[in-house]
Amino acid sequence: MTIIDQKAFWHEILESVKVSVSPAIFSTWFTQTYLIGLEEINDRFSVQVGCNSSYVKTTIENRYFGLVQDSLSKSLGKSCDIAFIVKQNPESTLKEGVKPIPLFETNKDEETLSSFIKAKIKPGFNFANYAVSTSNQMAWAAAEAVAQNPGNAYNPLFVWGGVGVGKTHLMNAIGHAILDKNVDAKIYFCSGEEFTNDIVEGIRNKTTQSFRNKYRKLDCLFIDDIQFIAGKDAVQEEFFHTFNAVTGDGGQVVLTSDRPPSEIAKLEERLRSRFEAGLIVDISQPDFELRCAIIQIKTKERGIDLSMDTVQLIAANIDSARKIEGFIIKLITEAKLKNLEVTQELVQSLLGKGVEETGKGVRANPNEVVSAVAKYFSVGKKALLGQSRARPIALPRQILMYLLRTQLQLPLEEVGRVVGGRDHTTVMHAVAKISQILTSDVQIRQDILGIKNSL
Amino acid sequence: MKLQVLQENLAKALLNASRFANQRAQLPVLGNIKLSTKKTKLQIASTNLEVSISISVGAQIEKEGEITIPAKVITELVSNLMPGTINIEAEKEQLKISSSGFSSTVSGMNTSDFPSIPQSIDAKTSIVLPKKEFLDALAQVSFATSVDESRPILTGVLFIFQKDTLILVATDGFRLSQKKIKIANLPKLDQVVLPRSPLGELSRLSEEAEEILFNLKKTDNQITFGINDTILSSRILEGEYPNFEKIIPKESTIKVEVDKDELLRAVKLASVFARDSANIVKLNINKGSVDVSAESSNAGNQKTKIDAKVTGEKFEIDYNYRFLEDFLHIVKGETVSMEFSSPTAPGVFGDPSDTNLLHLIMPVRIQS
Numbered sequence: 147m148t149i150i151d152q153k154a155f156w157h158e159i160l161e162s163v164k165v166s167v168s169p170a171i172f173s174t175w176f177t178q179t180y181l182i183g184l185e186e187i188n189d190r191f192s193v194q195v196g197c198n199s200s201y202v203k204t205t206i207e208n209r210y211f212g213l214v215q216d217s218l219s220k221s222l223g224k225s226c227d228i229a230f231i232v233k234q235n236p237e238s239t240l241k242e243g244v245k246p247i248p249l250f251e252t253n254k255d256e257e258t259l260s261s262f263i264k265a266k267i268k269p270g271f272n273f274a275n276y277a278v279s280t281s282n283q284m285a286w287a288a289a290e291a292v293a294q295n296p297g298n299a300y301n302p303l304f305v306w307g308g309v310g311v312g313k314t315h316l317m318n319a320i321g322h323a324i325l326d327k328n329v330d331a332k333i334y335f336c337s338g339e340e341f342t343n344d345i346v347e348g349i350r351n352k353t354t355q356s357f358r359n360k361y362r363k364l365d366c367l368f369i370d371d372i373q374f375i376a377g378k379d380a381v382q383e384e385f386f387h388t389f390n391a392v393t394g395d396g397g398q399v400v401l402t403s404d405r406p407p408s409e410i411a412k413l414e415e416r417l418r419s420r421f422e423a424g425l426i427v428d429i430s431q432p433d434f435e436l437r438c439a440i441i442q443i444k445t446k447e448r449g450i451d452l453s454m455d456t457v458q459l460i461a462a463n464i465d466s467a468r469k470i471e472g473f474i475i476k477l478i479t480e481a482k483l484k485n486l487e488v489t490q491e492l493v494q495s496l497l498g499k500g501v502e503e504t505g506k507g508v509r510a511n512p513n514e515v516v517s518a519v520a521k522y523f524s525v526g527k528k529a530l531l532g533q534s535r536a537r538p539i540a541l542p543r544q545i546l547m548y549l550l551r552t553q554l555q556l557p558l559e560e561v562g563r564v565v566g567g568r569d570h571t572t573v574m575h576a577v578a579k580i581s582q583i584l585t586s587d588v589q590i591r592q593d594i595l596g597i598k599n600s601l
Numbered sequence: 602m603k604l605q606v607l608q609e610n611l612a613k614a615l616l617n618a619s620r621f622a623n624q625r626a627q628l629p630v631l632g633n634i635k636l637s638t639k640k641t642k643l644q645i646a647s648t649n650l651e652v653s654i655s656i657s658v659g660a661q662i663e664k665e666g667e668i669t670i671p672a673k674v675i676t677e678l679v680s681n682l683m684p685g686t687i688n689i690e691a692e693k694e695q696l697k698i699s700s701s702g703f704s705s706t707v708s709g710m711n712t713s714d715f716p717s718i719p720q721s722i723d724a725k726t727s728i729v730l731p732k733k734e735f736l737d738a739l740a741q742v743s744f745a746t747s748v749d750e751s752r753p754i755l756t757g758v759l760f761i762f763q764k765d766t767l768i769l770v771a772t773d774g775f776r777l778s779q780k781k782i783k784i785a786n787l788p789k790l791d792q793v794v795l796p797r798s799p800l801g802e803l804s805r806l807s808e809e810a811e812e813i814l815f816n817l818k819k820t821d822n823q824i825t826f827g828i829n830d831t832i833l834s835s836r837i838l839e840g841e842y843p844n845f846e847k848i849i850p851k852e853s854t855i856k857v858e859v860d861k862d863e864l865l866r867a868v869k870l871a872s873v874f875a876r877d878s879a880n881i882v883k884l885n886i887n888k889g890s891v892d893v894s895a896e897s898s899n900a901g902n903q904k905t906k907i908d909a910k911v912t913g914e915k916f917e918i919d920y921n922y923r924f925l926e927d928f929l930h931i932v933k934g935e936t937v938s939m940e941f942s943s944p945t946a947p948g949v950f951g952d953p954s955d956t957n958l959l960h961l962i963m964p965v966r967i968q969s
Contacts, residue, residue: 170627170628170629173627174626174628198836199651199823200821200822200823201650204716205717232822232823249776249848249947250848330847330851
């Protein structure tokens with residue numbers, strides 16, 4: 147029964163009770179009742195009735211029990227058990243908290259913000275804007291558990307994965323959640339490098355004690371990119387003691403790294419074994435669905451609304467979260483500067499210009515790409531660059547053009563020249579077509595990924 | 602029902618009970634006081650459905666029985682009788698009262714519609730509160746409860762039971778008062794919020810008592826106090842009490858200690874003008890002194906300088922003089938301490954002779 151049904155139902159019961167009692171009795175006792183729950187068990191109903199005070203409860207129980215039971219049984223058509231419970235009607239207390247009261251509401255945001263700053267937690271990174279998919283579900287669940295129950299769930303929590311998969315976001319989100327619950331929690335977020343610098347400074351200024359006070363008394367220590375301390379003996383030793391001090395007092399330690407502890411070279415054995423004692427989770431590169439979700443979150447944060455088609459178009463063509471962020475910034479800037487609307491065409495034209503401006507992506511010469519594509523699709527190089535427009539040839543050729551254009555950033559004309567002296571408009575068409583297909587066709591996405599990996 | 606009872610005892614009990622009867626209730630029986638016999642006691646009970654009271658008075662019972670009588674009528678009758686023995690006899694729905702040279706018949710009602718209210722307290726499961734300390738603490742806290750019904754939870758006093766310490770807290774959102782009292786062997790209980798009105802009655806009802814029994818029934822949402830022969834019950838306020846610990850400032854940059862009476866006088870002087878201007882008084886904290894000033898655009902202005910022990914920088918803060926006055930009235934020691942950190946953060950007020958008392962007042966923020 148929904149809440150509205152329940153209210154109407156109870157009203158109906160009360161109306162029938164009203165007939166049998168005096169108005170004064172009705173308004174004194176029965177108006178202070180409400181229905182909490184109604185459950186059918188076997189062939190009986192169990193009814194829970196809430197009363198505002200125990201005086202109401204005892205009076206109705208003693209004097210009007212039969213009356214209420216009769217009405218209920220008649221209305222429900224089955225016999226019923228009634229339990230009276232003293233509980234205030236939630237609706238009457240709903241109006242609570244309508245207006246802020248100065249002593250409690252003031253500076254709450256400021257306070258949390260300052261606690262974020264103190265802990266060096268980035269307030270923008272929280273669980274609410276962390277998108278979860280199969281690639282990071284495990285890590286997310288572990289992080290949630292740690293945030294709910296710091297120090298007990300998994301200690302230490304070791305998150306590892308490639309660049310831009312969301313390790314730091316997850317770590318910040320844990321800190322965010324802990325601070326949300328308790329502004330006064332002593333937590334600190336730093337990178338492995340900062341930790342190192344702090345020790346070095348401590349040694350130089352003879353203030354190792356203050357360094358120890360800073361780290362060892364924490365409720366929660368977050369160290370990003372812990373692999374940086376590998377190979378630094380003094381730092382590792384200090385970290386070892388810090389780690390023991392924090393976990394020994396029931397504190398939580400969360401670490402991230404770009405590889406699992408077993409693969410961090412020059413890491414002391416005692417540290418490695420400690421890392422391995424907690425939970426080690428990895429985050430892999432975001433899959434297509436996750437990228438879509440990330441794009442939606444990021445564009446929403448920046449106050450633009452993309453259609454699902456556009457979102458998929460971007461997700462299909464860009465494969466890491468950081469690049470997505472970069473692309474969105476570029477998209478917004480482009481739209482603002484040229485006073486354009488964000489349309490699929492605009493997205494497509496930006497994608498066509500090549501995403502990886504840093505040149506970090508594939509570094510191969512065009513010929514290697516041609517051979518990779520030919521090999522992947524098992525078509526002859528000659529056929530691929532030839533004149534045939536049969537589908538088994540034409541599609542790989544278009545993929546080749548797409549790769550040459552987006553991954554190697556060759557000019558359109560150059561792409562055309564490489565692919566058997568084709569016109570630049572043919573190349574444009576191919577790039578547009580493939581980026582479009584990518585949004586809907588999983589097979590082609592995998593093909594492209596496979597070719598990229600083989601390069 | 603037939604019995605004899607002493608006028609002194611009955612009159613006092615009726616006077617107390619009549620405060621809880623509600624003359625204007627829709628249900629007439631709620632405007633009545635219930636009289637019933639129990640062994641050698643006459644029990645006098647009344648309720649307004651928020652709070653209920655039951656008082657036992659020693660009596661000579663000849664015949665058992667019970668009846669309800671309009672509170673006003675019986676209270677006025679009995680309190681005007683001469684001290685001495687009164688005969689009371691109930692027959693059907695009428696009560697006959699007689700003493701030497703006086704007789705009266707009062708129409709009452711039968712007790713079937715009268716709600717059942719707690720008439721005894723289980724001493725075993727109750728907490729024994731030392732009366733004086735408890736009532737003193739209550740007086741230092743309960744004035745800070747809110748009168749605004751839109752936030753019902755703040756109209757009550759929060760009771761927190763900690764090992765050996767009972768903490769009472771009240772706040773109306775502008776100020777907060779907290780007092781701790783040491784009580785040995787306090788059982789572990791959930792915190793509860795009790796309405797202010799029955800707590801206020803406690804001091805009136807417990808003039809002769811040494812101890813107050815405190816019994817919490819979470820399932821019934823009911824709290825019962827036992828004061829000698831009087832049982833006072835009230836419902837518990839439901840809702841979540843705001844997290845007050847979070848707003849107590851942990852550190853402060855300015856610490857001031859001043860003579861209480863001097864400050865009270867200064868605040869009263871300032872209030873003359875402050876009344877015209879939103880009750881605002883200004884505290885100017887300088888080296889070794891505090892200036893209390895107020896001004897009104899129509900009436901004029903004033904400034905009082907009082908000597909103070911000050912640590913910290915020069916500082917200026919605005920307060921509602923009523924809050925300062927309220928606080929100064931509950932301080933028992935000769936000096937008061939004030940700690941501030943910023944003109945927009947609550948100030949921490951205290952009594953250096955009583956570290957169990959903590960008071961926060963939110964400053965007035967003047968939009969400039």
